[in-house]
Amino acid sequence: MSTPTPPAAGLAPILAAALIASTAALPALAQNAAAGEKKAAMCIGCHGIPGYQSSFPEVHRVPMISGQNAAYIVASLQAYKKGERRHPTMRGIAGSLTDEDMADLGAFYESHGQSVLKAVSASTPPAPTPEVGALLAKGACASCHGADYTKAINPAYPKIAGQHADFLYVALRSYATPDNPHVGRANAIMGAQVKPFSRRELKAMADYLGSLPGDLRTVPQSRFR
Numbered sequence: 001m002s003t004p005t006p007p008a009a010g011l012a013p014i015l016a017a018a019l020i021a022s023t024a025a026l027p028a029l030a031q032n033a034a035a036g037e038k039k040a041a042m043c044i045g046c047h048g049i050p051g052y053q054s055s056f057p058e059v060h061r062v063p064m065i066s067g068q069n070a071a072y073i074v075a076s077l078q079a080y081k082k083g084e085r086r087h088p089t090m091r092g093i094a095g096s097l098t099d100e101d102m103a104d105l106g107a108f109y110e111s112h113g114q115s116v117l118k119a120v121s122a123s124t125p126p127a128p129t130p131e132v133g134a135l136l137a138k139g140a141c142a143s144c145h146g147a148d149y150t151k152a153i154n155p156a157y158p159k160i161a162g163q164h165a166d167f168l169y170v171a172l173r174s175y176a177t178p179d180n181p182h183v184g185r186a187n188a189i190m191g192a193q194v195k196p197f198s199r200r201e202l203k204a205m206a207d208y209l210g211s212l213p214g215d216l217r218t219v220p221q222s223r224f225r
Contacts, residue, residue, distance in 0.1 A: 031070060031103045031106060031107030032103075033107040033108045033110075034108075036103075036104035036105045036109070039101055039108075040109075042093055043093075043109075046062045047062055047063070047064075047065050047218065048218065048219065048220055049220070050218045050220060051218075054087075054089075056182075057087070057088070057182040057183050058170055058183060060164070060166040060167050060169075060170045061166055062164075062167065063164060063171075063216075064163060064218045065109045065112075065216070066112040066113040066216065066217045066218060067109075067112065067113060067159070067214075067215040067216045067217050068110060068215075068216060069106075069110060069152065069158060070107050070109070070110035070155065071106065071154075071155040072106075072152075072155060072156055072157060072158045073102070073105060073110070074102045074106045074156075075156045076158075077094045077102045077105070077106075078094070078099075078102065081094040081097065083186075084185065084187065085184075085185045086181055086183060087182070088182055112219055113217050125212050125213055126208075126211060126212070128208050131204065135201050135205050136205060136208075138197075139193055139194075139196075139205070140193070144157050145157060145159075148161060149161035149212060149214070150162075150214050150215055159214060159216060161209060161212035161214035161215075161216075162210065162212050162214025162215070162216050163209065163210055163214065163216055164210060165206045165207045165210025165211070166210075168205075168206035168210055169202060169206035169207075170183075171185070172197075172202040173199065173202060175190040175194045176191065176194045176202075
């Protein structure tokens with residue numbers, strides 16, 4: 001591709017500064033995981049079913065959110081509520097939530113299923129192919145999401161290692177879709193990050209990231225709830 005890409009080292013300070021600015025506006029609310037569990041009824045119908053797929057506006061497995069960073073869950077819900085993320089179902093759900101609700105749900109899902117999480121293998125994660133390694137370096141992905149993609153530099157950024165690859169691919173494409181009312185995501189940082197890549201390259205990165213060991217899980221809802 002002809003679009004020049006700054007070196008990853010040069011991007012890191014820019015991304016970090018943008019992150020600080022974007023997270024400064026997040027509300028500093030007390031988080032109550034127990035309250036979040038009671039508010040999660042609208043979430044478990046999709047995120048509590050292993051392998052469950054979204055059918056509109058695109059077909060993909062819904063993301064695993066048990067074990068995800070609480071601050072990222074809050075930031076995502078706020079983006080749906082503001083219309084910065086345009087998935088119709090999630091916009092409807094987020095629009096009904098208060099800031100306190102979002103904080104409680106984030107706290108619940110960050111801790112959800114910790115007792116049943118499988119230990120991440122101590123072995124070295126699979127190395128990317130030279131092509132994928134070059135793409136990840138070009139995108140400076142580790143600058144925000146961490147070297148192993150499970151420990152982001154700020155909890156308002158997501159863990160992405162082990163997330164469903166098809167969801168990661170759809171999410172990346174969404175950042176490059178500014179005009180579609182149903183699938184786009186308006187995020188200046190991620191929009192700039194995905195712009196230099198082809199769809200084939202985005203899919204290659206998503207497939208690799210989805211193959212890594214991580215903390216994310218889909219924890220089935222107890223039938224005795």
